[in-house]
Amino acid sequence: MTTMQNMLKNPDANLVLALADDLLMLGHVQGDWTGLGPILEEDIASSSMAQDDLSHALVLYEHLGAHFGIDADVIAYERDIADYRCCDLVTLPDEFDWAVAFVRRWVISHWAAPVLDRLTKSDDQDLAERCLRLRAEQSLHLTYLDDWMHRLGSGPDEGRTRIQTALDTIAEHAGMVMEVPDRDLADIEAFCCGREELFNEWTTAMNVVLEHAGFTMTFPLPALDAFGGRRGTHAPHFHEQHAEMTEVRCADPGATW
Amino acid sequence: MVSHEGILSAVYATLADIPDPELPCSIVDLGLVEAVDLDAACNVNITLLPTFTGCPALDMIADDVTRLVGALDMVESCTVQWVFAPPWTTDRITDNGRKSLRAHGVTVPEHGPMQPAGDGTTPLRTSAIPCPWCGSANTRLESPFGPTRCRTIQYCDDCQNTFEDMKRLSEE
Numbered sequence: 001m002t003t004m005q006n007m008l009k010n011p012d013a014n015l016v017l018a019l020a021d022d023l024l025m026l027g028h029v030q031g032d033w034t035g036l037g038p039i040l041e042e043d044i045a046s047s048s049m050a051q052d053d054l055s056h057a058l059v060l061y062e063h064l065g066a067h068f069g070i071d072a073d074v075i076a077y078e079r080d081i082a083d084y085r086c087c088d089l090v091t092l093p094d095e096f097d098w099a100v101a102f103v104r105r106w107v108i109s110h111w112a113a114p115v116l117d118r119l120t121k122s123d124d125q126d127l128a129e130r131c132l133r134l135r136a137e138q139s140l141h142l143t144y145l146d147d148w149m150h151r152l153g154s155g156p157d158e159g160r161t162r163i164q165t166a167l168d169t170i171a172e173h174a175g176m177v178m179e180v181p182d183r184d185l186a187d188i189e190a191f192c193c194g195r196e197e198l199f200n201e202w203t204t205a206m207n208v209v210l211e212h213a214g215f216t217m218t219f220p221l222p223a224l225d226a227f228g229g230r231r232g233t234h235a236p237h238f239h240e241q242h243a244e245m246t247e248v249r250c251a252d253p254g255a256t257w
Numbered sequence: 258m259v260s261h262e263g264i265l266s267a268v269y270a271t272l273a274d275i276p277d278p279e280l281p282c283s284i285v286d287l288g289l290v291e292a293v294d295l296d297a298a299c300n301v302n303i304t305l306l307p308t309f310t311g312c313p314a315l316d317m318i319a320d321d322v323t324r325l326v327g328a329l330d331m332v333e334s335c336t337v338q339w340v341f342a343p344p345w346t347t348d349r350i351t352d353n354g355r356k357s358l359r360a361h362g363v364t365v366p367e368h369g370p371m372q373p374a375g376d377g378t379t380p381l382r383t384s385a386i387p388c389p390w391c392g393s394a395n396t397r398l399e400s401p402f403g404p405t406r407c408r409t410i411q412y413c414d415d416c417q418n419t420f421e422d423m424k425r426l427s428e429e
Contacts (some may be wrong), residue, residue, distance in 0.1 A: 021306040040400075041402070131346060132342075137309060137310060147401075
Protein backbone atom coordinates (compact mmCIF):
# COMPACT_ATOMS: atom_id res chain seq x y z
CA MET A 1 0.00 0.00 0.00
CA THR A 2 1.20 3.51 -0.66
CA THR A 3 1.56 5.96 2.19
CA MET A 4 -1.53 7.77 0.87
CA GLN A 5 -3.56 4.55 1.01
CA ASN A 6 -2.29 3.87 4.52
CA MET A 7 -3.70 7.22 5.57
CA LEU A 8 -7.00 6.66 3.77
CA LYS A 9 -7.49 3.25 5.41
CA ASN A 10 -6.92 4.63 8.89
CA PRO A 11 -10.19 5.33 10.77
CA ASP A 12 -8.70 8.10 12.93
CA ALA A 13 -7.15 9.79 9.92
CA ASN A 14 -10.52 9.77 8.21
CA LEU A 15 -12.16 11.88 10.88
CA VAL A 16 -9.27 14.35 10.71
CA LEU A 17 -9.49 14.38 6.93
CA ALA A 18 -13.26 14.91 7.00
CA LEU A 19 -12.79 18.02 9.14
CA ALA A 20 -9.70 19.26 7.29
CA ASP A 21 -11.30 18.78 3.87
CA ASP A 22 -14.47 20.56 5.03
CA LEU A 23 -12.38 23.52 6.17
CA LEU A 24 -10.20 23.52 3.04
CA MET A 25 -13.14 23.59 0.67
CA LEU A 26 -15.20 25.97 2.81
CA GLY A 27 -12.24 28.36 3.00
CA HIS A 28 -11.83 28.14 -0.76
CA VAL A 29 -15.52 28.66 -1.53
CA GLN A 30 -15.92 31.44 1.04
CA GLY A 31 -13.03 33.29 -0.56
CA ASP A 32 -15.44 34.16 -3.38
CA TRP A 33 -17.06 36.62 -0.98
CA THR A 34 -13.94 38.73 -0.48
CA GLY A 35 -14.88 42.23 -1.57
CA LEU A 36 -18.55 41.32 -1.83
CA GLY A 37 -19.68 41.17 1.82
CA PRO A 38 -22.93 42.99 2.51
CA ILE A 39 -21.18 45.41 4.87
CA LEU A 40 -17.49 46.18 5.35
CA GLU A 41 -17.22 44.49 8.74
CA GLU A 42 -18.80 41.32 7.39
CA ASP A 43 -16.50 41.40 4.38
CA ILE A 44 -13.48 41.49 6.69
CA ALA A 45 -14.98 38.80 8.92
CA SER A 46 -15.86 36.48 6.05
CA SER A 47 -12.42 36.78 4.48
CA SER A 48 -10.71 36.39 7.86
CA MET A 49 -12.67 33.25 8.66
CA ALA A 50 -11.90 31.82 5.21
CA GLN A 51 -8.22 32.51 5.86
CA ASP A 52 -8.51 30.78 9.25
CA ASP A 53 -10.21 27.76 7.69
CA LEU A 54 -7.44 27.29 5.14
CA SER A 55 -4.78 27.54 7.83
CA HIS A 56 -6.69 25.16 10.09
CA ALA A 57 -6.87 22.63 7.26
CA LEU A 58 -3.11 23.05 6.80
CA VAL A 59 -2.44 22.47 10.52
CA LEU A 60 -4.38 19.19 10.27
CA TYR A 61 -2.75 18.13 6.97
CA GLU A 62 0.67 18.82 8.49
CA HIS A 63 -0.18 16.51 11.35
CA LEU A 64 -1.32 13.74 8.99
CA GLY A 65 1.63 14.41 6.71
CA ALA A 66 4.13 13.96 9.52
CA HIS A 67 2.36 10.83 10.72
CA PHE A 68 2.05 9.12 7.33
CA GLY A 69 5.08 10.59 5.58
CA ILE A 70 3.27 12.69 2.98
CA ASP A 71 3.77 16.36 2.13
CA ALA A 72 0.84 18.46 3.41
CA ASP A 73 0.36 20.10 0.00
CA VAL A 74 0.19 16.68 -1.64
CA ILE A 75 -2.58 15.73 0.77
CA ALA A 76 -4.41 18.97 0.07
CA TYR A 77 -4.04 19.06 -3.71
CA GLU A 78 -3.01 15.73 -5.17
CA ARG A 79 -5.47 13.17 -3.90
CA ASP A 80 -7.90 11.48 -6.25
CA ILE A 81 -11.29 13.17 -6.22
CA ALA A 82 -12.78 10.09 -4.57
CA ASP A 83 -10.33 10.45 -1.68
CA TYR A 84 -11.56 13.87 -0.55
CA ARG A 85 -13.57 13.31 2.62
CA CYS A 86 -15.44 16.63 2.77
CA CYS A 87 -19.20 16.60 2.72
CA ASP A 88 -20.78 18.33 -0.24
CA LEU A 89 -22.57 20.86 1.96
CA VAL A 90 -19.37 22.92 2.04
CA THR A 91 -19.37 23.44 -1.73
CA LEU A 92 -23.14 23.84 -2.05
CA PRO A 93 -23.56 26.82 -4.43
CA ASP A 94 -24.77 29.93 -2.63
CA GLU A 95 -25.53 31.90 -5.83
CA PHE A 96 -24.11 34.88 -3.94
CA ASP A 97 -27.03 34.84 -1.56
CA TRP A 98 -25.33 35.92 1.67
CA ALA A 99 -28.00 34.22 3.80
CA VAL A 100 -27.15 30.82 2.26
CA ALA A 101 -23.39 31.39 2.58
CA PHE A 102 -23.83 32.53 6.17
CA VAL A 103 -25.99 29.57 7.23
CA ARG A 104 -23.67 27.13 5.43
CA ARG A 105 -20.71 28.44 7.42
CA TRP A 106 -22.68 28.60 10.65
CA VAL A 107 -23.68 24.92 10.34
CA ILE A 108 -20.12 23.78 9.54
CA SER A 109 -18.62 25.87 12.36
CA HIS A 110 -21.07 24.35 14.81
CA TRP A 111 -20.05 20.87 13.63
CA ALA A 112 -16.32 21.63 13.78
CA ALA A 113 -16.55 22.61 17.46
CA PRO A 114 -17.63 19.24 18.95
CA VAL A 115 -15.36 17.37 16.53
CA LEU A 116 -12.37 19.45 17.64
CA ASP A 117 -13.42 18.90 21.27
CA ARG A 118 -13.15 15.15 20.67
CA LEU A 119 -9.84 15.44 18.89
CA THR A 120 -8.34 17.49 21.75
CA LYS A 121 -8.79 14.32 23.83
CA SER A 122 -6.90 12.19 21.33
CA ASP A 123 -4.15 9.90 22.60
CA ASP A 124 -2.00 11.45 19.90
CA GLN A 125 -0.50 14.39 21.76
CA ASP A 126 0.48 16.32 18.64
CA LEU A 127 -3.05 16.08 17.25
CA ALA A 128 -4.57 17.02 20.62
CA GLU A 129 -2.34 20.12 20.94
CA ARG A 130 -3.09 21.27 17.43
CA CYS A 131 -6.82 20.80 17.87
CA LEU A 132 -6.84 22.69 21.17
CA ARG A 133 -5.42 25.66 19.29
CA LEU A 134 -7.89 25.31 16.42
CA ARG A 135 -10.79 24.95 18.83
CA ALA A 136 -9.95 28.28 20.46
CA GLU A 137 -9.79 30.01 17.08
CA GLN A 138 -12.97 28.38 15.79
CA SER A 139 -14.68 29.58 19.00
CA LEU A 140 -14.16 33.13 17.80
CA HIS A 141 -15.99 32.24 14.58
CA LEU A 142 -18.84 30.64 16.50
CA THR A 143 -19.24 33.63 18.79
CA TYR A 144 -19.36 35.94 15.80
CA LEU A 145 -21.74 33.76 13.77
CA ASP A 146 -24.11 33.12 16.69
CA ASP A 147 -24.17 36.86 17.33
CA TRP A 148 -25.26 37.43 13.71
CA MET A 149 -27.98 34.83 14.11
CA HIS A 150 -29.30 36.64 17.19
CA ARG A 151 -29.11 40.04 15.49
CA LEU A 152 -30.90 38.78 12.39
CA GLY A 153 -33.52 37.09 14.53
CA SER A 154 -34.34 40.34 16.28
CA GLY A 155 -34.25 42.33 13.05
CA PRO A 156 -36.82 43.22 10.39
CA ASP A 157 -38.97 40.73 8.49
CA GLU A 158 -36.95 40.69 5.29
CA GLY A 159 -33.82 39.45 7.00
CA ARG A 160 -35.77 36.99 9.11
CA THR A 161 -37.46 35.55 6.05
CA ARG A 162 -34.23 35.27 4.10
CA ILE A 163 -32.42 33.50 6.93
CA GLN A 164 -35.29 31.07 7.55
CA THR A 165 -35.41 30.30 3.80
CA ALA A 166 -31.66 29.69 3.84
CA LEU A 167 -32.01 27.45 6.91
CA ASP A 168 -34.68 25.44 5.04
CA THR A 169 -32.37 25.13 2.02
CA ILE A 170 -29.35 24.09 4.09
CA ALA A 171 -31.44 21.65 6.17
CA GLU A 172 -31.99 19.57 3.03
CA HIS A 173 -28.23 19.00 2.82
CA ALA A 174 -27.02 19.30 6.42
CA GLY A 175 -27.39 15.59 7.20
CA MET A 176 -24.51 14.81 4.85
CA VAL A 177 -22.16 16.32 7.42
CA MET A 178 -22.71 13.11 9.41
CA GLU A 179 -21.91 10.69 6.59
CA VAL A 180 -19.37 8.16 7.76
CA PRO A 181 -16.21 8.96 5.82
CA ASP A 182 -14.55 5.59 5.42
CA ARG A 183 -15.65 3.31 2.62
CA ASP A 184 -14.33 0.08 4.07
CA LEU A 185 -14.95 0.68 7.74
CA ALA A 186 -18.61 1.56 7.65
CA ASP A 187 -19.33 0.97 11.27
CA ILE A 188 -19.63 3.10 14.35
CA GLU A 189 -15.87 3.11 14.91
CA ALA A 190 -15.27 4.76 11.57
CA PHE A 191 -16.28 8.10 13.04
CA CYS A 192 -14.04 7.75 16.09
CA CYS A 193 -16.90 8.63 18.37
CA GLY A 194 -20.52 7.85 18.99
CA ARG A 195 -22.27 9.08 15.88
CA GLU A 196 -25.61 9.77 17.51
CA GLU A 197 -23.93 11.50 20.43
CA LEU A 198 -22.03 13.79 18.08
CA PHE A 199 -25.16 14.48 16.03
CA ASN A 200 -27.14 15.34 19.17
CA GLU A 201 -24.44 17.60 20.55
CA TRP A 202 -24.12 19.42 17.21
CA THR A 203 -27.84 19.91 16.58
CA THR A 204 -28.60 20.79 20.22
CA ALA A 205 -26.03 23.58 20.18
CA MET A 206 -27.52 24.95 16.95
CA ASN A 207 -31.07 24.67 18.25
CA VAL A 208 -30.24 26.68 21.38
CA VAL A 209 -29.22 29.59 19.15
CA LEU A 210 -32.07 29.13 16.69
CA GLU A 211 -34.70 28.98 19.41
CA HIS A 212 -33.40 32.18 20.98
CA ALA A 213 -33.32 33.89 17.58
CA GLY A 214 -36.76 32.61 16.59
CA PHE A 215 -35.73 30.34 13.73
CA THR A 216 -36.12 26.61 13.17
CA MET A 217 -34.16 23.91 11.38
CA THR A 218 -34.68 20.16 11.64
CA PHE A 219 -33.13 17.29 9.74
CA PRO A 220 -32.58 13.64 10.62
CA LEU A 221 -29.34 11.78 11.20
CA PRO A 222 -28.69 10.00 7.89
CA ALA A 223 -28.48 6.20 7.77
CA LEU A 224 -25.10 4.70 8.61
CA ASP A 225 -24.60 3.57 5.01
CA ALA A 226 -25.60 6.94 3.52
CA PHE A 227 -23.29 7.53 0.61
CA GLY A 228 -22.07 10.92 -0.52
CA GLY A 229 -19.15 13.28 -0.57
CA ARG A 230 -17.47 11.96 2.56
CA ARG A 231 -17.12 8.62 0.80
CA GLY A 232 -15.88 10.18 -2.39
CA THR A 233 -19.12 10.30 -4.36
CA HIS A 234 -19.03 14.04 -4.83
CA ALA A 235 -21.63 16.33 -6.38
CA PRO A 236 -20.81 18.23 -9.59
CA HIS A 237 -20.32 21.45 -7.59
CA PHE A 238 -17.49 19.82 -5.62
CA HIS A 239 -15.77 18.83 -8.88
CA GLU A 240 -16.04 22.41 -10.14
CA GLN A 241 -14.64 23.92 -6.95
CA HIS A 242 -11.89 21.32 -6.72
CA ALA A 243 -10.83 21.97 -10.32
CA GLU A 244 -10.65 25.69 -9.60
CA MET A 245 -8.75 25.17 -6.34
CA THR A 246 -6.13 22.90 -7.91
CA GLU A 247 -5.78 24.84 -11.18
CA VAL A 248 -2.44 26.47 -10.37
CA ARG A 249 -1.03 23.32 -8.81
CA CYS A 250 -1.94 21.32 -11.92
CA ALA A 251 -0.64 23.97 -14.31
CA ASP A 252 2.72 24.26 -12.57
CA PRO A 253 3.39 21.37 -10.17
CA GLY A 254 5.74 22.31 -7.35
CA ALA A 255 5.38 26.04 -7.97
CA THR A 256 6.31 28.25 -5.03
CA TRP A 257 5.88 31.96 -4.41
CA MET B 258 36.18 31.19 22.98
CA VAL B 259 32.72 32.47 23.85
CA SER B 260 30.91 30.71 26.67
CA HIS B 261 27.62 28.89 26.28
CA GLU B 262 25.94 31.66 28.27
CA GLY B 263 27.61 34.29 26.12
CA ILE B 264 26.18 32.80 22.94
CA LEU B 265 22.74 32.44 24.45
CA SER B 266 22.68 36.04 25.57
CA ALA B 267 23.73 37.17 22.08
CA VAL B 268 20.93 35.07 20.59
CA TYR B 269 18.38 36.57 22.99
CA ALA B 270 19.63 40.09 22.25
CA THR B 271 19.17 39.42 18.53
CA LEU B 272 15.68 38.04 19.05
CA ALA B 273 14.73 41.07 21.15
CA ASP B 274 15.46 43.27 18.13
CA ILE B 275 13.32 41.31 15.68
CA PRO B 276 9.96 43.05 15.27
CA ASP B 277 6.69 41.35 14.51
CA PRO B 278 6.05 42.43 10.89
CA GLU B 279 2.52 43.56 11.74
CA LEU B 280 2.84 44.96 15.25
CA PRO B 281 5.03 47.61 16.92
CA CYS B 282 6.49 44.99 19.22
CA SER B 283 9.42 42.57 19.19
CA ILE B 284 8.76 38.86 18.97
CA VAL B 285 10.22 38.50 22.48
CA ASP B 286 7.88 41.13 23.95
CA LEU B 287 5.00 39.50 22.11
CA GLY B 288 5.81 36.24 23.91
CA LEU B 289 6.46 34.17 20.80
CA VAL B 290 9.82 32.80 21.96
CA GLU B 291 9.24 29.64 23.98
CA ALA B 292 12.75 28.16 24.05
CA VAL B 293 16.28 28.60 22.75
CA ASP B 294 18.36 25.44 22.59
CA LEU B 295 22.08 25.42 21.89
CA ASP B 296 24.11 22.27 21.34
CA ALA B 297 27.85 21.69 21.82
CA ALA B 298 28.53 22.37 18.14
CA CYS B 299 26.82 25.79 18.44
CA ASN B 300 23.72 24.83 16.48
CA VAL B 301 20.76 26.84 17.72
CA ASN B 302 17.16 25.65 17.62
CA ILE B 303 14.52 28.20 18.49
CA THR B 304 11.02 27.17 19.48
CA LEU B 305 8.34 29.72 18.64
CA LEU B 306 4.60 29.83 19.34
CA PRO B 307 2.25 31.10 16.62
CA THR B 308 -0.19 33.81 17.72
CA PHE B 309 -2.89 32.72 15.31
CA THR B 310 -2.37 29.71 13.03
CA GLY B 311 -3.51 31.71 10.01
CA CYS B 312 -1.12 34.58 10.62
CA PRO B 313 0.70 35.26 7.33
CA ALA B 314 3.59 36.83 9.24
CA LEU B 315 4.74 33.48 10.64
CA ASP B 316 6.96 32.63 7.66
CA MET B 317 8.50 36.10 7.70
CA ILE B 318 9.25 35.80 11.40
CA ALA B 319 10.86 32.37 10.96
CA ASP B 320 12.94 33.72 8.06
CA ASP B 321 14.08 36.74 10.10
CA VAL B 322 15.05 34.53 13.04
CA THR B 323 17.03 31.97 11.05
CA ARG B 324 18.77 34.70 9.03
CA LEU B 325 19.69 37.04 11.88
CA VAL B 326 20.55 34.46 14.54
CA GLY B 327 22.30 32.32 11.92
CA ALA B 328 24.45 35.33 11.00
CA LEU B 329 25.90 35.64 14.53
CA ASP B 330 29.64 34.86 14.47
CA MET B 331 29.59 32.17 17.10
CA VAL B 332 26.46 30.42 15.83
CA GLU B 333 27.00 27.50 13.47
CA SER B 334 23.40 27.13 12.31
CA CYS B 335 19.92 28.22 13.34
CA THR B 336 16.64 26.38 12.91
CA VAL B 337 13.14 27.41 13.91
CA GLN B 338 10.35 25.19 15.09
CA TRP B 339 6.73 26.27 15.59
CA VAL B 340 4.84 24.42 18.32
CA PHE B 341 1.26 24.61 19.59
CA ALA B 342 1.90 23.77 23.23
CA PRO B 343 1.79 25.77 25.35
CA PRO B 344 -0.75 27.78 23.35
CA TRP B 345 0.20 31.43 22.85
CA THR B 346 -2.09 33.82 24.70
CA THR B 347 -2.12 37.57 25.22
CA ASP B 348 -0.92 36.85 28.78
CA ARG B 349 2.52 36.20 27.27
CA ILE B 350 2.88 39.80 26.12
CA THR B 351 5.41 41.56 28.37
CA ASP B 352 4.78 44.88 30.11
CA ASN B 353 7.24 46.46 27.72
CA GLY B 354 5.27 45.00 24.81
CA ARG B 355 1.99 46.26 26.24
CA LYS B 356 3.41 49.75 26.60
CA SER B 357 4.65 49.83 23.04
CA LEU B 358 1.38 48.46 21.63
CA ARG B 359 -0.65 50.94 23.66
CA ALA B 360 1.42 53.85 22.35
CA HIS B 361 0.38 52.73 18.87
CA GLY B 362 -3.32 52.41 19.76
CA VAL B 363 -3.43 48.67 20.41
CA THR B 364 -4.83 47.54 23.76
CA VAL B 365 -4.14 44.18 25.38
CA PRO B 366 -6.50 42.36 27.75
CA GLU B 367 -5.36 42.30 31.37
CA HIS B 368 -3.43 39.32 32.68
CA GLY B 369 -5.49 36.77 34.53
CA PRO B 370 -7.56 33.67 34.09
CA MET B 371 -9.84 33.50 31.12
CA GLN B 372 -13.51 33.91 31.74
CA PRO B 373 -14.88 30.36 31.71
CA ALA B 374 -16.60 29.62 28.43
CA GLY B 375 -19.42 27.47 29.72
CA ASP B 376 -21.20 27.13 26.39
CA GLY B 377 -18.03 26.29 24.50
CA THR B 378 -17.55 29.73 23.05
CA THR B 379 -15.01 32.38 23.87
CA PRO B 380 -16.75 35.71 24.28
CA LEU B 381 -15.23 38.52 22.30
CA ARG B 382 -14.58 41.30 24.75
CA THR B 383 -17.49 43.63 24.17
CA SER B 384 -17.42 45.51 27.45
CA ALA B 385 -15.95 48.99 27.46
CA ILE B 386 -12.19 48.89 26.98
CA PRO B 387 -10.44 52.10 28.11
CA CYS B 388 -9.49 54.07 25.02
CA PRO B 389 -5.68 54.09 24.58
CA TRP B 390 -5.87 57.63 23.16
CA CYS B 391 -8.07 59.50 25.69
CA GLY B 392 -8.73 56.97 28.48
CA SER B 393 -12.50 57.12 28.11
CA ALA B 394 -14.50 53.99 28.83
CA ASN B 395 -17.18 55.16 26.41
CA THR B 396 -16.00 52.68 23.78
CA ARG B 397 -17.54 49.88 21.78
CA LEU B 398 -16.68 46.97 19.52
CA GLU B 399 -16.69 48.19 15.92
CA SER B 400 -15.63 44.97 14.19
CA PRO B 401 -14.73 41.61 15.74
CA PHE B 402 -12.32 40.97 12.87
CA GLY B 403 -9.58 43.50 12.28
CA PRO B 404 -6.51 44.18 10.18
CA THR B 405 -4.82 40.97 11.32
CA ARG B 406 -6.00 37.68 12.78
CA CYS B 407 -5.14 38.74 16.33
CA ARG B 408 -6.94 42.10 16.61
CA THR B 409 -10.48 43.51 16.81
CA ILE B 410 -11.42 47.07 15.89
CA GLN B 411 -12.89 49.26 18.65
CA TYR B 412 -14.33 52.77 18.55
CA CYS B 413 -14.21 55.50 21.18
CA ASP B 414 -17.39 57.59 21.24
CA ASP B 415 -15.67 60.38 23.18
CA CYS B 416 -12.54 61.14 21.16
CA GLN B 417 -14.05 59.51 18.05
CA ASN B 418 -10.96 57.52 17.24
CA THR B 419 -10.67 53.87 16.43
CA PHE B 420 -8.23 51.62 18.20
CA GLU B 421 -7.46 47.92 18.15
CA ASP B 422 -7.67 45.28 20.84
CA MET B 423 -5.70 42.03 20.92
CA LYS B 424 -8.07 39.06 20.87
CA ARG B 425 -8.16 36.86 23.91
CA LEU B 426 -8.28 33.14 23.21
CA SER B 427 -9.60 30.56 25.63
CA GLU B 428 -7.15 28.52 27.65
CA GLU B 429 -7.57 25.13 29.18
